[in-house]
Amino acid sequence: xxxxxxxxxxxxxxxxxxxxxxxxxxxxxxxxxxxxxxxxxxxxxxxxxxxxxxxxxxxxxxxxxxxxxxxxxxxxxxxxxxxxxxxxxxxxxxxxxxxxxxxxxxxxxxxxxxxxxxxxxxxxxxxxxxxxxxxxxxxxxxxxxxxxxxxxxxxxxxxxxxxxxxxxxxxxxxxxxxxxxxxxxxxxxxxxxxxxxxxxxxxxxxxxxxxxxxxxxxxxxxxxxxxxxxxxxxxxxxxxxxxxxxxxxxxxxxxxxxxxxxxxxxxxxxxxxxxxxxxxxxxxxxxxxxxxxxxxxxxxxxxxxxxxxxxxxxxxxxxxxxxxxxxxxxxxxxxxxxxxxxxxxxxxxxxxxxxxxxxxxxxxxxxxxxxxxxxxxxxxxxxxx
Amino acid sequence: xxxxxxxxxxxxxxxxxxxxxxxxxxxxxxxxxxxxxxxxxxxxxxxxxxxxxxxxxxxxxxxxxxxxxxxxxxxxxxxxxxxxxxxxxxxxxxxxxxxxxxxxxxxxxxxxxxxxxxxxxxxxxxxxxxxxxxxxxxxxxxxxxxxxxxxxxxxxxxxxxxxxxxxxxxxxxxxxxxxxxxxxxxxxxxxxxxxxxxxxxxxxxxxxxxxxxxxxxxxxxxxxxxxxxxxxxxxxxxxxxxxxxxxxxxxxxxxxxxxxxxxxxxxxxxxxxxxxxxxxxxxxxxxxxxxxxxxxxxxxxxxxxxxxxxxxxxxxxxxxxxxxxxxxxxxxxxxxxxxxxxxxxxxxxxxxxxxxxxxxxxxxxxxxxxxxxxxxxxxxxxxxxxxxxxxxxxxxxxxxxxxxxxxxxxxxxxxxxxxxxxxxxxxxxxxxxxxxxxxxxxxxxxxxxxxxxxxxxxxxxxxxxxxxxxxxxxxxxxxxxxxxxxxxxxxxxxxxxxxxxxxxxxxxxxxxxxxxxxxxxxx
Numbered sequence: 073x074x075x076x077x078x079x080x081x082x083x084x085x086x087x088x089x090x091x092x093x094x095x096x097x098x099x100x101x102x103x104x105x106x107x108x109x110x111x112x113x114x115x116x117x118x119x120x121x122x123x124x125x126x127x128x129x130x131x132x133x134x135x136x137x138x139x140x141x142x143x144x145x146x147x148x149x150x151x152x153x154x155x156x157x158x159x160x161x162x163x164x165x166x167x168x169x170x171x172x173x174x175x176x177x178x179x180x181x182x183x184x185x186x187x188x189x190x191x192x193x194x195x196x197x198x199x200x201x202x203x204x205x206x207x208x209x210x211x212x213x214x215x216x217x218x219x220x221x222x223x224x225x226x227x228x229x230x231x232x233x234x235x236x237x238x239x240x241x242x243x244x245x246x247x248x249x250x251x252x253x254x255x256x257x258x259x260x261x262x263x264x265x266x267x268x269x270x271x272x273x274x275x276x277x278x279x280x281x282x283x284x285x286x287x288x289x290x291x292x293x294x295x296x297x298x299x300x301x302x303x304x305x306x307x308x309x310x311x312x313x314x315x316x317x318x319x320x321x322x323x324x325x326x327x328x329x330x331x332x333x334x335x336x337x338x339x340x341x342x343x344x345x346x347x348x349x350x351x352x353x354x355x356x357x358x359x360x361x362x363x364x365x366x367x368x369x370x371x372x373x374x375x376x377x378x379x380x381x382x383x384x385x386x387x388x389x390x391x392x393x394x395x396x397x398x399x400x401x402x403x404x405x406x407x408x409x410x411x412x413x414x415x416x417x418x419x420x421x422x423x424x425x426x427x428x429x430x431x432x433x434x435x436x437x438x439x440x441x442x443x444x445x446x447x448x449x450x451x452x453x454x455x456x457x
Numbered sequence: 458x459x460x461x462x463x464x465x466x467x468x469x470x471x472x473x474x475x476x477x478x479x480x481x482x483x484x485x486x487x488x489x490x491x492x493x494x495x496x497x498x499x500x501x502x503x504x505x506x507x508x509x510x511x512x513x514x515x516x517x518x519x520x521x522x523x524x525x526x527x528x529x530x531x532x533x534x535x536x537x538x539x540x541x542x543x544x545x546x547x548x549x550x551x552x553x554x555x556x557x558x559x560x561x562x563x564x565x566x567x568x569x570x571x572x573x574x575x576x577x578x579x580x581x582x583x584x585x586x587x588x589x590x591x592x593x594x595x596x597x598x599x600x601x602x603x604x605x606x607x608x609x610x611x612x613x614x615x616x617x618x619x620x621x622x623x624x625x626x627x628x629x630x631x632x633x634x635x636x637x638x639x640x641x642x643x644x645x646x647x648x649x650x651x652x653x654x655x656x657x658x659x660x661x662x663x664x665x666x667x668x669x670x671x672x673x674x675x676x677x678x679x680x681x682x683x684x685x686x687x688x689x690x691x692x693x694x695x696x697x698x699x700x701x702x703x704x705x706x707x708x709x710x711x712x713x714x715x716x717x718x719x720x721x722x723x724x725x726x727x728x729x730x731x732x733x734x735x736x737x738x739x740x741x742x743x744x745x746x747x748x749x750x751x752x753x754x755x756x757x758x759x760x761x762x763x764x765x766x767x768x769x770x771x772x773x774x775x776x777x778x779x780x781x782x783x784x785x786x787x788x789x790x791x792x793x794x795x796x797x798x799x800x801x802x803x804x805x806x807x808x809x810x811x812x813x814x815x816x817x818x819x820x821x822x823x824x825x826x827x828x829x830x831x832x833x834x835x836x837x838x839x840x841x842x843x844x845x846x847x848x849x850x851x852x853x854x855x856x857x858x859x860x861x862x863x864x865x866x867x868x869x870x871x872x873x874x875x876x877x878x879x880x881x882x883x884x885x886x887x888x889x890x891x892x893x894x895x896x897x898x899x900x901x902x903x904x905x906x907x908x909x910x911x912x913x914x915x916x917x918x919x920x921x922x923x924x925x926x927x928x929x930x931x932x933x934x935x936x937x938x939x940x941x942x943x944x945x946x947x948x949x950x951x952x953x954x955x956x957x958x959x960x961x962x963x964x965x966x967x968x969x970x971x972x973x974x975x976x977x978x979x980x
Contacts, residue, residue, distance in 0.1 A: 146780075148780045148783070221960075224960055224961075224964060225960065225963075227964065228963050228964045228965075228967045229967050230963055230967065232779060232780070233708075233714045233779045233780065233783060234918055234963075236714075236780065236783060237714075237911075237914040237915070237917075237918055238918065238956075238959070238960060238963075240911060240914070241911050241914070241915055241956045241959070242956065244911045244952070244956075245952055245953040245956045248949040248952055248953065249949060249950075249953060251949075252949055363907075363911070367784075367787055370784065371784070374784065404795070404799065407791050407792065407794065407795035408791075408792055408795055408796075410788070410791055411787075411788040411789065411790070411791035411792035411795070412788065412792065413788065414784050414785055414787055414788025414789075414791065415771065415785045415788040415789065417784070418775065418781045418782075418784050418785040418788075419771070419774060419775075419785065422781070
């Protein structure tokens with residue numbers, strides 16, 4: 073690795089400028105276009121589109137976390153759907169309870185409990201009647217869960233593919249458990265039919281607009297946080313772990329601790345993403361947290377360009393945009409397209425869109441130093457064991 | 458109205474008397490039989506219910522199987538009441554004939570049918586058949602039938618004896634009847650008779666015998682269900698083993714994680730399906746049963762060729778980048794699943810050949826289905842084959858050499874690229890074979906492989922890379938545990954529990970059960 077890449081700080085001005093530009097567009101321009109022009113104006117952004125973008129940006133928060141652990145630290149987690157789900161279910165449970173007697177059966181209990189003949193609110197549901205506690209839980213539960221899981225995994229030096237497989241098994245198990253009716257999490261149908269969030273009606277465009285703006289704020293925050301981590305000393309160690317864990321170990325660092333740290337941070341971001349996702353989409357089901365969605369999240373990062381924070385955001389928005397267009401028009405083709413995307417990204421543009429753009433604008437990017445840091449190790453590890 | 462009931466009652470009585478009377482001449486003077494039978498047949502066709510009833514009794518008591526065609530003819534022509542009257546005669550006589558059939562299966566079902574009629578004559582026939590019966594399971598069935606019939610006898614001593622004998626036989630079929638005998642309190646259906654306040658000593662004896670028998674039977678059945686669970690565990694493990702062997706060899710050799718491995722299994726299953734359809738369409742039906750013999754090589758080849766193709770077009774560019782292969786092959790699996798869904802639709806099933814239906818009766822209440830036995834045998838043969846291939850042939854030597862040290866092998870003129878390609882194809886073919894085997898115990902659907910892929914990866918992780926023994930032990934362990942935990946935990950929590958176990962196990966042995974010993978730093 074070139075030396076300049078280690079302390080590459082130039083190019084930050086350009087990055088800062090685009091950060092504020094994108095933030096300005098997402099935060100001010102889009103909502104304004106939603107409110108100001110008439111519905112027939114070509115510039116008008118419909119409530120639906122704004123809501124859709126809110127969802128994508130929530131995903132982008134998750135992608136940032138995933139990029140942190142995969143793109144920068146080289147740990148491929150195939151279980152981030154679980155952390156996303158934990159955050160989403162925490163908020164979902166709160167909104168379920170805040171429906172109150174507006175539900176179909178007019179009971180204070182959520183509808184699915186009435187179907188399942190649950191007479192009393194299960195104990196673990198009780199804290200979720202408080203909105204702030206639920207918000208805290210949406211971040212803390214995935215964090216704590218990731219801390220325990222990560223501690224066990226990294227302590228015994230489960231790494232590489234082994235870690236991926238274990239996390240995939242985790243996603244499968246979580247999916248199975250959330251699907252069960254007796255866990256009182258809504259079974260296959262999940263949690264839905266929400267009415268209010270923090271006292272605001274979810275059906276009103278104003279509420280959705282606010283949620284969108286909040287999501288943009290959190291995305292910006294998450295971006296800055298990730299950037300700060302990467303630029304810090306810790307970030308350098310993380311990249312070093314990706315490139316050669318042995319050397320880091322022999323240099324006196326404890327890779328396990330760093331890995332645990334980054335795993336926990338990315339799980340917290342995933343939980344946050346889930347928490348922002350649910351009120352905007354209005355439903356959370358086990359189908360959104362299983363094996364397939366978890367591995368799809370990885371492909372967002374891969375398509376955007378792993379090892380670059382911009383790429384993660386870009387990928388999350390881009391792939392999901394493509395998905396919602398394709399599934400609307402050709403639902404049968406989407407799996408083919410997604411599968412092709414997996415293959416193409418690995419074979420033809422391993423650095424994703426960002427890498428592709430850089431290649432195209434060669435001269436411009438070579439002046440930007442920070443990039444060396446972002447590129448994964450080019451030489452392949454020996455396959456021999 | 459009342460008068461009619463009287464007539465019926467009288468008729469029944471007469472019939473009974475006639476039956477008893479008819480028995481004696483039958484035993485003493487066979488020459489008198491034809492006339493009596495003719496008379497009975499005539500009576501059967503008549504209008505009078507009493508005469509009809511008597512005729513039925515006569516015919517049953519005579520038990521002359523030669524009459525079957527005539528009775529059939531009468532039944533075909535007769536009106537409803539005649540048909541109703543003839544049916545029990547026909548059934549009993551048919552069962553009686555079947556009791557002397559050549560096929561053990563027929564004799565067995567006849568014995569079971571006779572017990573269900575509860576007719577006293579059935580008892581006579583069964584007891585006559587018992588001493589000459591050779592087949593163990595037919596004997597068992599006859600004895601069970603005899604004692605089941607005796608359970609309804611009037612004599613308490615006979616009842617008690619039958620109950621305890623049924624207990625000795627571990628007869629699951631007798632449990633409802635025994636329960637009724639064991640405690641009147643447990644069967645609320647019984648009307649409280651005037652004298653049921655205190656039970657007579659004989660009745661108490663019967664109840665005690667029945668209760669003991671029930672206990673015996675239930676202990677036995679808990680054992681047999683344990684054995685069956687164990688057996689199902691092994692057969693699940695066999696499928697897992699076939700999957701995991703391919704995965705482990707590929708991973709060990711090339712450091713490639715093939716997420717599409719489950720889809721090779723799916724391909725194998727569809728190859729089997731297509732072979733079956735081909736036999737249906739083009740070959741005479743008599744050959745249909747043999748399609749499975751052709752389906753096995755077909756599925757192996759189909760999956761293997763596809764593996765070769767995948768290796769040449771995708772995997773070879775990704776050597777030494779396990780995480781990337783994982784993603785790319787996942788994409789391949791998505792495409793294959795959706796492709797199968799578009800081509801074949803959602804659900805197709807394969808008819809197991811008739812020589813694999815049924816099962817082997819191991820002991821009372823334990824039947825090992827042939828299809829599961831076949832899968833186990835197939836897995837065993839494959840394991841032996843792989844061992845032979847790897848450790849006794851030149852090809853295997855090369856594979857092992859490349860597995861241990863790729864660069865050194867290349868230096869020694871081993872064509873490592875070829876070894877890789879063929880090994881990958883072979884591993885894929887094994888998955889195809891697993892898919893073929895799987896059609897025997899389940900439906901063929903596009904998502905078939907997905908159900909097994911995570912489990913088989915867990916096997917690879919737990920077993921350790923590079924040693925077949927690890928894969929075998931781990932797949933037996935995980936498959937067995939899966940089935941073992943299912944009854945008590947439920948399938949879902951069983952799976953979760955296994956994940957926790959695997960994670961804890963890896964704390965203790967981070968690189969799996971068996972590993973190649975050496976001083977290498979983990980790469």
